[in-house]
Amino acid sequence: MQTHEIRKRFLEHFVNAGHTEVPSASVILDDPNLLFVNAGMVQFVPFFLGQRTPPYDTATSIQKCIRTPDIDEVGITTRHNTFFQMAGNFSFGDYFKRGAIELAWSLLTTSVDEGGYGFDPERLWATVYYDDDEAIGLWQEIAGLPAERIQRRGMADNYWSMGIPGPCGPCSEIYYDRGPDYGVEGGPEANEDRYIEIWNLVFMQNERGEGTSKDDFEILGPLPRKNIDTGMGVERIACLLQNVDNVYETDLMRPTIDAVAALAPRGYSQGNAADDVRYRVIADHSRTAAIIIGDGVTPGNEGRGYVLRRLLRRIIRAAKLLGVDQPIMATLMVCVRDAMGPSYPELVADFDRISRIAVAEETAFNRTLAAGSKLFADAAEATRAAGKSELPGAQAFALHDTYGFPIELTCEMAAEAGLQVDELGFRELMAEQRNRAKADAAARKHAHADLSAYRELVDSGPTEFTGFTELSTQARILGIFVDGKRVPVVSHTGRPESGGDAPGRVEIVLDRTPLYAESGGQIADIGAILGTGSSATARAAVTDVQKIAKTLFTHRVNVESGEFVEGDTVTAEVDAEWRRGATQGHSGTHMVHAALREVLGPGAVQAGSLNRPGYLRFDFNWQGALSDDQRTRIEEIANEAVQADHQVNTFVTELDKAKAMGAMALFGEAYPDQVRVVEIGGPFSLELCGGTHVHNSAQIGPISLLGESSVGSGVRRVEAYVGLESFKHLSRERALMAGLASSLKVPSEEVPARVATLVDKLKSAEKELERLRLAGARAAAAGAAAGAQTVGRVKLVAQRVDGPMSAGDLRSLVGSVKSQLGADPAVIALIAEGDGGSVPFVVAVNPAAADLGLSANDLVKAIGSAVDGRGGGKPDLAQGSGRNAAGIDAALAGLRAEIARS
Incomplete structure (x- = not known):
């Protein structure tokens, strides 16, 4: 059974059972806790939290979902995808456990000819929360499951929540036994590769408090009404119904694998486990990337853009490790479009943009790979020069962190260069980075904003916006909120002489308004709300207008005089000058x-x-x-x-x-x-x-x-x-141009040419100054070389250089001195006073001195300590900077003593 048919049967089953079909939301929602939608119920969260009354009692959807926490594991297991389709049915206070179990069981076990999936009931298992005797009884009654095919599990496995305070409840999961070829007997508790989860029925009945893990939180009490939230994995059902070994070989991803195999020197499923993982990564990430781009994300260095960039780069890396050197992204996007288009027509309609963005990232990453390869070559050369055969983990991490170089590619290049990689050190650094990222994400994660105070007004219908045709509207106050809490009245009491306290954040909700609420890139109108009749003295300045639940306008105000009472009739006005400018900007x-x-x-x-x-x-x-x-x-x-x-x-x-x-x-x-x-x-x-x-x-x-x-x-x-x-x-x-024309004493139209002439003259002067500076440096180098001292077996040039110098200037000067000292063992150390009170220094060691055991990287540290600085580098050249110029003489003396002891 093709995946598109699986989707169709699911929706028809629940629509025929009275559910409202709800389209998939974008994978990007305005939720502070989520980079991407990661579950089928996310778009229904306001209904579960009681913030909004659902427009239907039951619903069904097939939601686009993306999960990336374990992105490095994709392709290794047989059942996980970064992008997946979650088919779900939802009840908002309608049916509960019995209804959920009956609907799921009938779809799974009804024959294909009668519109079901035709699963053998003898191969289906269920798990329940450890004390949910009611669910066990229903599975036995409705499905006829024997007790040995129903397993009790704890909170970590069979108790669901969003991971933050909010709705939660026990769940019951349905598993399919794939047979002894896939693992040992014993049900899901024994082996979840053989017994694969296909459906999770969540009995959402409680509210949870704060916590740090799946099973470490307090149950605060029951929800006002019991809800159902279920999720059936479309890809996993397809895997079973199409009789393939894993989710990567279904009809939606196998065409991508075959397209790559046609280009790669090594095929898929030919006994090379590492290659098979690479093929699966390409197939999985390609469609995830297409979906993300289709929903409006572009590659970047943070947030969603970074996730997309990482996915695309993993695709390119995997292809290269398979031996595919040619550009491949355009081919992959065509495969995704053709496979996913019947279910997601937007991928077809927007294909040119999606493909162009993916191909552009491939081109950019190929340039990055070239730059990273140069850094790798330098690191490999330094490793060999030090007489070592293992590239440090820190170098491998730098390649990954700076250039996006995958560790597998670094290992492969190291093997070609006759080296190994300190993978343990690399993974320790990666773990540290990952832990920092997780801690940062946890710090940002919080409970959903409590908007329940606005629910009654949201349910009463949308605010009528009159601002398209008028700037002043008579309206009625539906609600007044101070710091998010509804109050009957608010007044101006903030004058110091009155002894009163100014109210906190005040919001006024009207039944109709001419003031535009911020949306679509246009910022909110400003204006005023004025009292009428007996409240004519009341005035509030409107400083912002926002929407709640996309329908209710809330006016943030400063109450300037009088008082406003819920139910009062008022006049809402837009600042006409502001609106004129706003319409100009938007148009x-x-x-x-x-x-x-x-x-x-x-x-x-x-x-x-x-x-x-x-x-x-x-x-x-x-x-x-x-x-x-x-x-x-x-x-x-x-x-x-x-x-x-x-x-x-x-x-x-x-x-x-x-x-x-x-x-x-x-x-x-x-x-x-x-x-x-x-x-x-x-x-x-x-x-x-x-x-x-x-x-x-x-x-x-x-x-x-x-x-x-x-x-x-x-x-x-x-x-x-x-x-x-x-x-x-x-x-x-114009005034700026007139001033330039006056200063240059030329007509305005001649200013560009005159400025160009002056720039050319300035560049010529800078070149002449650079020539003179280099000539002076060469002369200084000759003088420094002539003044070399013999310390032990080494010629030593250790000098202070006059004039402000940068580290770059000193490196150039050191090179000149080094070239004039011949092949005998020599060490050059130059130090100067730089700009801003800095003290740059550079140390060089020629090959003959290095043979004696001298290292610039060691010697530069002796200088650094004397000038309150630090430095480092390679064995032949190192540099640093300090901040204590008074220590320069001591630094040079210390260097001479260090060499004398060697």
Whole structure:
């Protein structure tokens, strides 16, 4: 049975049982505890926590999930993926244990001809929480499972929670016995490779407190109502129904393995376990990377971007270790698209962007590999020069940490160079880094914000936003909150002479409002809430507007006078000047986006934006900096559209229709079925957008690009002023140009040429100064060499160098002296006073002195201690820096004494 059919049967089974089908959420959700969605229930958390009332009693979904904590184990076990599909059914106070067990058992054991999966009931086992006698009784009654195929397990295995305070409960897991070829008898407790978990039924009935592990937390008490959360692993079901050994060989991943095998000199499943793991890593990570990119992530050095980069680099590493030297990422992305497209059509629609980002990272990493190879060659040479055969673990870790060099690749290169690698030392350093990362993540992890106080208002329906058509609205106060707690009244009591205390964070919720809540890159409106009637003296300044549950607007306010009472009628007003600037900034963002796509093509896809009155910034996916001509053309096109005075039209339509019209959407953003479309100049700009805009493009005013920069691998940023801020910027630029023209005594149009001439003259002067400096250095070197002393069996040059010198200057001078001392044993040590009170020093040892047992790395430490500094390096050349110039003479004397003793 193909995986797409497995998905289809699951959803049909539960929809026929009365469940509402809910589409998969993006793998990126606004949850402070999660980099990626890692379980099927994550999008339903507000319902389980009681923050929102679910719009349905039962639901079913197949959720995209990503888990990366044990990424290094992928491909080694037979059942774990970084990306997997979690099929689930959920009950919010409807059915409980009996219903969950009946629904799961019937789907698993019903024949294929009748719409089920057709599993042999005699090969199914169940585990339950150790004291859940009710579940045991239900398994025996409903499924007819004998007692010996039901196992009790403890909290670590059969008690589920999110890992933070919140809902929790005992669970019952269903396992399939794959037979004696896969391990010993005895059920899941004996062997989880033979007995593979396929479904987890969570009986969510309690609330947990703080804790540090799966079984170290307090049960605070029962939830208000009992819920069901289940998860069936689609990949594991496919593995069993397709009769393959592991999840990597199912119909969704085996095509990728076969495509790589066609390029590699060594095939898959040919007796080489290490190679088989590499094939599985490539197959697993390729589709994970495609899903992550598809949901809007680009490779970077932190957070989600770092996870994506690591996945892509592991793919490239694994391919190279298989002997595939040619670029492979484009082929892999095609395999993923073809295999996953029937279930995830967005991978097909957005394929060009997904493939381009993956290929660009491959190209960049190949350059990194080249740079890391040079560092490895230097480390290998130093290891051999020291007479050792093992590359230090610290060097291997530096290659990994700085260049992303996998330890396997380092080991392979070391073997080719006749060396070994201190893998134990490497893994100790890796463990230290991993522990630091885990501690950091744990410190950031916390309970979900308690929004239960807002639940009644959320359930009563969305706030009506009137700001598209008016700036002042009469409204009713639905709720008042101080520091997150609902209160009936709030007043201005903060005047010192009154002796009262100012209230804390005050939020007012209205039934309708003209004030825009921050979203879509547009920051919130500012304005005021004014009392009416008997409360006419009441006034509150609105400083921010935010959304709760994406529907309820909360106005953060400073109460300036009077008092506000829940139920009062008030007037909400937008600061008109602020809104004018905000609409200019937002509409200007659309202009710049359209211009970017016209100049760069459809690959310039939005990756984020921010606009406020008079200013905008726009992030987009693109490799490499824009040229001057491209920036100029983008600015021209945007301003031409402004001057054309296009009418700005907005309308609401179905999401599919909007996309069919070509409306641009933000990748990774979840949109409702009904969306608002903003059209400027017909086909020039057509985007899904819920923000406020000008009525005609001429109202935006001039757009001035301030610059363009990188904000991460494959992501660029343009910034611009609009409207009056643009005019002020251009006025400042004009004044600056006028000042330069006056100083240079040339007309404004000749300033660039005049500045270029001055720069050329300055460069010539710098070159002449450098020539004179080098000549002086050579003369000083000759003098230093002539003044060499014989100390024991060594010629020694140990001198203070006059004038401020850098470490680089000293290295150059040391090299010159060394070349003039011939082949006899020689040591050169130069020290100087540098800029900012530093004391740089360099020590060099020629080969003949090294044969006597002298090492620059040892000698430089003798100097460092005398000048309150430290240093180090290679046996032939080392350097350092101190901060006590008064110790220079003592340092040189100490060096002479050290050599005399050798």
